[in-house]
Amino acid sequence: MKTPVTLAFASLWLVMSVGCGSQQSSPPIAGAEPVLETAQKKHGEVMFMRNCNQCHPGGAGGLGPALNNKPAPKGAIALVIRTGPGDMPAFGKEELSSDDVDAIAAYVVALRSAESDAQASAR
Amino acid sequence: MSADRFLLFLGGCAAISGCFAVVSSQGGGEAELPIEPRAPNPADVAVHPGYRIEAVATDFTYPTGITFDDAGRAVIVEAGYAYGEDFTKARLIRLEPSGEKTVIAEGDNVPWTGVAFHRGSFYVAEGGTVHGGRIVRISQQGDRTVLVDNLPSFGDHHTNGPVIGSDDYVYFGQGTVTNSGVVGVDNYDFGWLKRHPKAHDIPCQAVTLTGENFTTENPFTPDEDDEATTGAFLPFGTPSRPGQIIPGQIPCSGAVMRVPITGGRVELVASGFRNPFGLRFAPNGRLYVTDNGYDDRGSRPIFGNADWLWLVEQGRWYGWPDYADGRRMERKTGSRYTPTFGDDVHSLLAVPPIAPPKPAAFFGVHSSVTGLDFSRSSDFGFEGQAFVALFGDMAANVGKVMNPVGFKVMRVNVDTGVMYDFAVNIGHRSEPASKAENGGLERPIDVKFDPTGSALYVVDYGTLRVDDDVTQGYRKTGVLWKITRQ
Numbered sequence: 001m002k003t004p005v006t007l008a009f010a011s012l013w014l015v016m017s018v019g020c021g022s023q024q025s026s027p028p029i030a031g032a033e034p035v036l037e038t039a040q041k042k043h044g045e046v047m048f049m050r051n052c053n054q055c056h057p058g059g060a061g062g063l064g065p066a067l068n069n070k071p072a073p074k075g076a077i078a079l080v081i082r083t084g085p086g087d088m089p090a091f092g093k094e095e096l097s098s099d100d101v102d103a104i105a106a107y108v109v110a111l112r113s114a115e116s117d118a119q120a121s122a123r
Numbered sequence: 124m125s126a127d128r129f130l131l132f133l134g135g136c137a138a139i140s141g142c143f144a145v146v147s148s149q150g151g152g153e154a155e156l157p158i159e160p161r162a163p164n165p166a167d168v169a170v171h172p173g174y175r176i177e178a179v180a181t182d183f184t185y186p187t188g189i190t191f192d193d194a195g196r197a198v199i200v201e202a203g204y205a206y207g208e209d210f211t212k213a214r215l216i217r218l219e220p221s222g223e224k225t226v227i228a229e230g231d232n233v234p235w236t237g238v239a240f241h242r243g244s245f246y247v248a249e250g251g252t253v254h255g256g257r258i259v260r261i262s263q264q265g266d267r268t269v270l271v272d273n274l275p276s277f278g279d280h281h282t283n284g285p286v287i288g289s290d291d292y293v294y295f296g297q298g299t300v301t302n303s304g305v306v307g308v309d310n311y312d313f314g315w316l317k318r319h320p321k322a323h324d325i326p327c328q329a330v331t332l333t334g335e336n337f338t339t340e341n342p343f344t345p346d347e348d349d350e351a352t353t354g355a356f357l358p359f360g361t362p363s364r365p366g367q368i369i370p371g372q373i374p375c376s377g378a379v380m381r382v383p384i385t386g387g388r389v390e391l392v393a394s395g396f397r398n399p400f401g402l403r404f405a406p407n408g409r410l411y412v413t414d415n416g417y418d419d420r421g422s423r424p425i426f427g428n429a430d431w432l433w434l435v436e437q438g439r440w441y442g443w444p445d446y447a448d449g450r451r452m453e454r455k456t457g458s459r460y461t462p463t464f465g466d467d468v469h470s471l472l473a474v475p476p477i478a479p480p481k482p483a484a485f486f487g488v489h490s491s492v493t494g495l496d497f498s499r500s501s502d503f504g505f506e507g508q509a510f511v512a513l514f515g516d517m518a519a520n521v522g523k524v525m526n527p528v529g530f531k532v533m534r535v536n537v538d539t540g541v542m543y544d545f546a547v548n549i550g551h552r553s554e555p556a557s558k559a560e561n562g563g564l565e566r567p568i569d570v571k572f573d574p575t576g577s578a579l580y581v582v583d584y585g586t587l588r589v590d591d592d593v594t595q596g597y598r599k600t601g602v603l604w605k606i607t608r609q
Contacts, residue, residue: 033543049540050485054429054448057487058544060553061526063427064143087143087427089459 034107034114040099044107047100051091059111064088068112074105081105143525144463150489150518151527152589154558161586161600164562168604170546171534176606179580180218183601184211188237188494189571189582190245192217192263197573197580198240199603200247203233205587205596206517208314215245215261218603228265232257234281236400237494237569241287241384246270248282248295252315256282258293258382270386274374275300277319278310280398280415288404292381294392296399296412299377300324304444304471306359307422311342312592321358324444327375327394330356331473334365337422353422355444355471366473377443379412379435395441395479396433401494401569406507410435411483411537413492413511417447419462419522423471425452426462426522430492431482432511432535442479445470449481462522484509484540489516490529494569500576503608509535510545510579512567515555517589527554532567532581532606546581546606557586565600579606 036042055064064087072080078101084090091101163178170176185202192198196217203213213235215227227245234250249257256274261267270293274282280298288294301310306323310316320343332355341351341360354363374380379392379399398415405411412433417425428447445452451470452460458468486492491514498505513529531547547553548563556563569582585600 045541046539049542050481053542054485054488055427057490057528057553058542062490062528063488063522063524065525087463089427 034110036107036110038106040103041106041110043100044103044105044110047096048104048107048111051096052104055088059108067108070112072108074102074109077105077108078102143523146525148519148523149526150516150524150589151530151554151558152515152517152587152594153519154555154588156588158557158586158588158597159560161556161565161597161602162562163556163602163604165604167549167556167559167561167563168546169544169549170606171543173609174545174606175609176546176581176604178602179605180222180224180603181601182599183216183585183603184598185234185584185596186568186582186601186603187235187584188569189580189603190238190240191571191574192240192245193243195574196220197603198227198238198245199582200235200238201601202235202250203229203231204250204252205234205594206313207587207594207596209596209598211598213249215247215265227263228261228267230267236281236283237285239285239287239293246285246287246293246384248284250281250283251276252281253277253318256297258282258285258295260384268386270384271374271382271389275322275325275376277322278306278315278324279313283398283400284402286402286404286410287384288381288410289408291384292390293384294379294381294402294410296396296402297374297376297378297380298398298400299396299443302418302421303423303425304355305337305422306353306357307337308339308342309421310359316342316359323358324356324376325374326356326369326371327373327378327391328371328476330369330371332356332363332365332367332369333470333473334363334367335423335469335471336362339422379410392437393435393439393441395439395443395446395476397443399433400492401512402435403495403497403509405497405509405537406499411495411509413495414441414482415491416488417460418489418520419465420520423468424462424465424522425460425468426465427460427488429482429485429488430490431486432484432492432495432509432537432540434480434483434537436480440476440479445472445475446479448485449479451475451478482540483537484535484542486511486513486533486542487516487528489518489521489524491515491517492529493567494571494582496570496572496579498572498576498579500572502575502577503572503579505534507537509537510570511535511542512570512581514566514568514584517587517594520589520592520594527552527558529553530555530564530566532564532570532579546604555586557588564604565602577607580604581606
């Protein structure tokens with residue numbers, strides 16, 4: 001049985017190892033565009049470009065870490081957007097509505113899938 | 124303290140300080156030495172499916188722009204200068220169908236940053252880091268006419284562009300002298316402050332200062348303890364006072380301006396840019412400009428702002444030096460633009476102009492967005508979309524990054540700001556050929572469709588290595604690429 005402290009450490013280690021990984025797992029492939037079959041994901045793409053792209057260009061690493069190799073669920077993505085861990089700014093409701101945040105999270109997951117698909121087809 | 128609690132403490136510290144604070148910079152210019160001779164290889168570049176890329180000319184020295192003459196021949200401008208204070212001759216070079224290069228004109232008012240062709244003449248932006256910026260008209264025989272001179276180009280950024288409007292004006296960009304309004308030791312380290320110790324930014328309209336001052340070491344004196352205090356829009360070592368008014372004048376810093384193609388009075392189009400580099404009219408006649416965001420350096424470092432594409436509106440102010448990304452940087456609760464271990468960002472202008480608009484597109488921090496062009500042909504596709512060159516980061520001199528940023532060509536929907544890679548090196552990161560040690564793109568700096576609209580030419584500046592305080596350009600490494608539909 002793990003102690004709460006050990007579990008907490010394991011969680012922190014997971015966050016750090018996932019969040020600080022500087023190398024994207026999938027090569028940048030021109031034309032690897034996500035399939036955005038819903039209006040929410042299309043809205044998420046636009047909001048991502050306006051608010052997230054500068055530090056995570058195209059979902060890859062840049063000023064901030066890569067997102068396209070992080071298996072984070074939508075809820076975790078939304079939490080990060082709202083809380084802004086480390087040097088990342090927190091995006092409050094005056095900047096991004098709950099719908100905006102949900103849309104960005106859905107887009108990031110779609111982006112990750114597109115990178116994986118492109119990577120698979122490139123093999 | 125038990126082992127697991129100690130580890131928890133360490134993990135907590137790391138989490139609180141954030142990843143950015145604990146990793147070293149991984150900029151694209153921070154390549155390992157020695158730099159291998161350049162051997163362009165299209166197979167190392169991924170382009171959008173259905174397109175192909177080829178290298179059509181090599182061995183340029185610091186090429187920065189391209190246009191086409193009335194015979195459809197590519198004409199390339201070489202800067203004659205690289206950051207790191209490497210001076211050589213600027214040249215206007217015609218690429219003959221045989222592949223030979225013909226020098227049309229050359230000069231020493233470097234860096235030449237761009238070229239346009241209109242009614243039988245070339246229009247060149249002479250960056251003017253030594254003699255001041257100029258817009259000149261050059262005939263196809265090389266005869267030269269100065270349309271405007273004495274532009275404030277002695278600092279970090281230069282005179283850029285140009286592009287010709289349907290109104291027969293030459294539109295051009297003028298970069299700011301400094302990073303964020305204050306002359307500092309970073310400018311001395313760049314080299315230009317030694318040449319022009321009185322240079323400073325010039326506002327386009329009168330501004331009232333908050334009186335923010337910045338005290339640094341004084342590199343002009345041998346005494347290591349000597350300090351200098353400098354205010355905004357003032358020479359190094361000159362402090363400002365609250366309420367001090369700095370008169371505006373034109374030409375000015377950080378602006379898009381225009382001058383008739385026959386020469387004459389310079390007119391202000393829009394202001395509040397930082398380094399408005401690439402200008403193009405969209406097919407709908409609207410003017411767009413690329414702009415490089417602030418750096419995390421100097422007396423007033425700014426963290427985490429994007430590079431931008433702006434839709435230029437007549438008379439509008441775009442935010443420099445107090446806004447970034449369309450947001451006011453100063454906040455009561457602390458600015459998101461405050462560097463990791465730096466001072467908070469305070470406004471320099473006591474009375475800011477009307478708030479700026481939002482950018483048309485946001486590019487990666489330090490990606491150095493440069494030239495752009497719009498597709499106008501179904502032969503190439505993506506009509507109405509912008510194709511934008513990203514020169515790539517100059518980290519760590521401009522600030523730290525966790526991955527290389529830029530070094531590619533992007534396709535941008537200017538209505539939504541959505542962008543995708545169009546040409547980018549194959550590999551695990553978007554990094555230049557010199558860092559990836561392959562034959563791909565190095566630093567794309569301009570893009571231009573040929574007169575048929577079916578081929579996109581990409582000017583690749585070549586290798587520029589950045590390491591600690593040293594920036595070094597590599598001559599004869601510039602390449603002209605061509606992208607066509609398969």
